[in-house]
Amino acid sequence: MSEEAVLPASRRMGRRAAAPMTVSQRREGSAGYLLIAPTTVLLVLFYLYPLAQTVYYSFTNWNPATGRSDALVGLSNYTHLVRDPEFLRASANTAIYVAVVVPCTLAVGLFFAALLATPFRGRAVYRALIFVPHIAPTVGTALVFSYLLSPLGGVVNYALSAVGVAPIGFLTTQPWALVSVIVFSIWQGVGYSMIIYSAALANIPPSYHEAARLDGAGPVRRFFSISFPLVAPTTGFLAITGVISSLQVFTQVYVLTGGGPLHSTQTLLYYVYEQGFVYFRGGSASAAAVLLLLCGIVVSVLQLRVLARRNTAELG
Amino acid sequence: MSRPLRLRRLAPHAARHAILLVGVVIFFGPFLWMLLTSFKSSSEALSFPPTFLPHAWRFDSYRRIFTVAPFGLYYLNSTIVTVLATFGQIVTSLAAGYAFARMRFRGRTVIFVVLLAALMVPFEVVFTPLVTLLSQLGWLNSYQGLIIPNVPSILGAFLFRQFFLSFPTEIEDASRIDGAGVWRRLWSVMAPMARPMIGSFAILSFVYNWNNFFFQFLVTTKSRYYTVQVGLAQLQGENNTTDFGLLMAGSTLAIIPVMIVFLVFQRQLVSAMSGGLR
Numbered sequence: 001m002s003e004e005a006v007l008p009a010s011r012r013m014g015r016r017a018a019a020p021m022t023v024s025q026r027r028e029g030s031a032g033y034l035l036i037a038p039t040t041v042l043l044v045l046f047y048l049y050p051l052a053q054t055v056y057y058s059f060t061n062w063n064p065a066t067g068r069s070d071a072l073v074g075l076s077n078y079t080h081l082v083r084d085p086e087f088l089r090a091s092a093n094t095a096i097y098v099a100v101v102v103p104c105t106l107a108v109g110l111f112f113a114a115l116l117a118t119p120f121r122g123r124a125v126y127r128a129l130i131f132v133p134h135i136a137p138t139v140g141t142a143l144v145f146s147y148l149l150s151p152l153g154g155v156v157n158y159a160l161s162a163v164g165v166a167p168i169g170f171l172t173t174q175p176w177a178l179v180s181v182i183v184f185s186i187w188q189g190v191g192y193s194m195i196i197y198s199a200a201l202a203n204i205p206p207s208y209h210e211a212a213r214l215d216g217a218g219p220v221r222r223f224f225s226i227s228f229p230l231v232a233p234t235t236g237f238l239a240i241t242g243v244i245s246s247l248q249v250f251t252q253v254y255v256l257t258g259g260g261p262l263h264s265t266q267t268l269l270y271y272v273y274e275q276g277f278v279y280f281r282g283g284s285a286s287a288a289a290v291l292l293l294l295c296g297i298v299v300s301v302l303q304l305r306v307l308a309r310r311n312t313a314e315l316g
Numbered sequence: 317m318s319r320p321l322r323l324r325r326l327a328p329h330a331a332r333h334a335i336l337l338v339g340v341v342i343f344f345g346p347f348l349w350m351l352l353t354s355f356k357s358s359s360e361a362l363s364f365p366p367t368f369l370p371h372a373w374r375f376d377s378y379r380r381i382f383t384v385a386p387f388g389l390y391y392l393n394s395t396i397v398t399v400l401a402t403f404g405q406i407v408t409s410l411a412a413g414y415a416f417a418r419m420r421f422r423g424r425t426v427i428f429v430v431l432l433a434a435l436m437v438p439f440e441v442v443f444t445p446l447v448t449l450l451s452q453l454g455w456l457n458s459y460q461g462l463i464i465p466n467v468p469s470i471l472g473a474f475l476f477r478q479f480f481l482s483f484p485t486e487i488e489d490a491s492r493i494d495g496a497g498v499w500r501r502l503w504s505v506m507a508p509m510a511r512p513m514i515g516s517f518a519i520l521s522f523v524y525n526w527n528n529f530f531f532q533f534l535v536t537t538k539s540r541y542y543t544v545q546v547g548l549a550q551l552q553g554e555n556n557t558t559d560f561g562l563l564m565a566g567s568t569l570a571i572i573p574v575m576i577v578f579l580v581f582q583r584q585l586v587s588a589m590s591g592g593l594r
Contacts, residue, residue, distance in 0.1 A: 030421070031415075031419065031498040031499070032415040032419035032420070032421035032424065033415075033421055035411040035412060035414060035415035035419070035498075035502070036411070036412045036415045036416065036427065036473075038407075038408040038411065038412070038467070038468070039408045039409065039411075039412040039431070039468045039469070039470075039473050040412070040427060040431070040468075042408070042464065042465070042467055042468035043431065043434060043468040043470070045449075046446060046449075046464075046465040046468070047434055047437065047439070047442060047468070048434060049445075049449075050442035050443075050444075050445040050446040050449060051437055051441065051442045053442075053445035053449075054441060054442055054444065054445055057444075057445065064444055064447070064448050067448060067452070112336075112339060115332055115335060115336060116336075120329070120332075122333075122336075126336045126339070126340060128578075128582060129340045129343060129344040130339055130340065130343045130344070131586070132343065132344060132347065132575070132578065133343055133344075133346075135523050135527075135574055135578055135585070136347070136527075136571050136574055136575070137526065137527040137529070137544075137545055137570050137571060137574060138527065138529060139529050139545045139548050139549050139567075139570060140350075140545075140548065140566075140567035140568075140570040140571045141346065141567070141571070143548065143552060143563050143564075143566070143567045144346045144347070144349070144350045144564065144567055145346065146552075146563075147349075147350075147353065147361075147560045147563065147564060148346060148349065150560070152362050152364075152558060153361055153362035153363060153364060153366055153560060154366075155349065155366050158364065158365055158366050187342070187343065190343065191343070192589070195586055195589060195590055196589075196590055198590075199590045219328075244438065247438075248438050248440040250440070250530050251529045251530060254533075254549065255549055255552065269440050272440075272443075272444070273443075276443075276444040276447075277444075277447075277534075282444060285444050286444060286445075289440075289441045289442070289444065290441075292440070292441055293437060293438075293441045296436070296438065297436065300436070
């Protein structure tokens with residue numbers, strides 16, 4: 001992960017700061033501010049300021065349509081949320097989504113990365129074709145899925161009919177709609193975890209595998225005893241980024257199911273969007289957004305901690 | 317070589333190819349199906365049993381998509397937004413990354429850490445007040461609204477900082493002694509040497525900006541400013557999702573630019589994606 005890259009850099013930075021400044025360097029200090037200004041100012045304006053507003057509005061009855069927030073309402077937006085069945089449904093859906101999509105994406109990605117770990121003819125082509133869903137725009141690919149899964153002309157239902165299964169409304173009936181959104185997301189995410197895992201597997205010295213082979217370990221045993229433990233940091237990194245991006249799922253839900261049927265595919269971000277721009281309840285939208293952010297932070301802190309413990313355990 | 321031995325040698329290879337072929341059908345098959353459907357008539361797209369190859373190759377769907385919606389305009393909008401946002405991301409990230417890596421000024425570390433922390437905050441959390449802010453600025457349904465909030469890139473600043481940190485200082489010192497000022501050194505000496513990094517980041521940024529839907533969806537309500545992604549999602553809503561020939565033509569058009577970039581710059585894209593994160 002980023003540790004190797006970040007640490008030496010910051011150390012170097014500290015060492016340089018200790019050396020005395022020359023006049024020309026001091027004069028260049030103001031140029032430094034100018035160079036970082038565009039990024040910093042735009043980030044403050046379009047990112048950090050709205051973030052502060054989100055936190056503030058979560059304690060008010062803000063209406064995004066009129067722009068008015070007349071009253072501080074304390075925690076009532078939050079207490080309203082925990083009693084709102086739609087919010088609870090969206091939370092449960094998001095939890096199910098994260099719990100299924102993240103491990104499946106990682107497992108399938110690692111599986112293909114392991115299959116493609118040793119060079120053979122056609123390897124690059126296989127890798128490219130499996131990777132493509134990850135970079136294709138979600139709106140386009142989700143539309144393709146809505147066609148494949150359609151009861152009208154959809155090839156999946158046709159294949160099922162060939163083995164005697166009646167057509168399934170994959171996107172319009174429960175619980176299939178949530179299953180379809182989940183399958184789509186796994187399909188879309190595998191390419192990325194495969195690429196990151198490929199890089200991690202390539203860093204394992206081949207001598208480890210050779211030694212194990214001489215001891216009589218088969219490919220499966222070698223995978224679980226050597227490769228899998230050695231890519232643990234990558235697994236941790238992918239799990240964190242996977243959870244955080246899964247918390248923000250919107251586009252595939254919007255295109256595939258529109259949150260339906262009966263809110264069965266509504267996710268937290270979809271809820272925030274609806275509260276803010278469909279019902280104009282800016283207070284609830286902000287409160288839900290704050291909870292979403294807290295979830296992300298808690299998850300990444302927890303996972304980083306578990307990961308750090310595992311790393312130190314391995315060293316000690 | 318005896319037969320069973322040879323079989324034992326070849327069987328794992330065959331099994332591997334078989335599994336990978338299944339993978340290719342699952343992961344790439346939908347794109348092929350999309351492309352084939354886009355050349356079918358709308359009624360053939362709904363036929364049961366479905367046809368694999370079109371009975372007759374037709375370009376109707378592609379012709380129609382430009383008449384049922386101003387798809388040419390959407391394409392122009394997406395191109396303008398993607399090119400300018402990508403350009404803005406490169407210039408601002410290059411400048412910030414250079415300053416964070418090579419220049420000394422008070423608060424440098426603090427500002428950098430704050431930016432890195434902001435990377436933890438997904439855009440999705442701040443969009444409600446952000447859209448209100450853009451509306452107050454009169455930036456909804458405008459190019460500046462679609463582009464400028466997307467210009468600052470923390471990841472970009474971080475990647476360029478890493479690049480310049482790992483770069484030898486001698487050449488820059490030489491030009492400093494020759495009397496080149498900061499600007500001269502950055503744009504005439506350092507930027508040209510950062511070309512590989514600029515290339516990788518440009519591809520990453522292009523793919524991100526072209527594919528962006530949620531932000532563009534929030535900022536645009538008038539079809540005059542729709543991008544390809546927004547226009548395509550609207551087209552689906554209006555057509556009640558049954559005109560699959562038309563929708564697959566639209567999807568193909570939305571996906572093609574990214575596919576071309578991927579085919580041409582595969583190696584840089586993959587190394588930028590994995591390299592930037594390690």
